[in-house]
Amino acid sequence: MGRGTRTCWEMTNALDITFAALADPTRRAILAMLLEDDMAVTDVAEPFEMSLAAISKHLRVLERCGLISQEKRGRVTWCKLEPDALQATSVWMQGFGQFEPVNLDAFERFLAGELGSARNADEP
Numbered sequence: 001m002g003r004g005t006r007t008c009w010e011m012t013n014a015l016d017i018t019f020a021a022l023a024d025p026t027r028r029a030i031l032a033m034l035l036e037d038d039m040a041v042t043d044v045a046e047p048f049e050m051s052l053a054a055i056s057k058h059l060r061v062l063e064r065c066g067l068i069s070q071e072k073r074g075r076v077t078w079c080k081l082e083p084d085a086l087q088a089t090s091v092w093m094q095g096f097g098q099f100e101p102v103n104l105d106a107f108e109r110f111l112a113g114e115l116g117s118a119r120n121a122d123e124p
Contacts, residue, residue, distance in 0.1 A: 018089050
């Protein structure tokens with residue numbers, strides 16, 4: 001198996017970790033903030049009514065699944081969004097976009113027409 005090849009289990013595990021990270025509204029808000037630009041951890045924490053330690057836990061979850069990276073610059077730790085980390089998740093989700101929503105009214109009309117045609121064909 002090549003280096004770039006992932007097993008089904010590895011892919012499933014990566015999806016599980018990513019979706020678990022995205023399930024939390026605080027972490028989604030952090031990702032939205034990082035869409036704009038890299039941010040210092042203290043700036044990330046500012047809008048939330050929780051301790052810096054709690055924000056750090058959220059950041060570790062996001063970093064563990066690869067959605068963000070953290071880099072120490074001098075005394076300040078900076079957070080950066082890693083948008084490519086969502087590529088596998090996006091590809092997986094796109095598989096569900098191939099199904100068109102069912103229009104039940106149109107389907108009912110189609111069936112009525114088919115049943116009517118079948119009845120007419122049976123008549124002498």
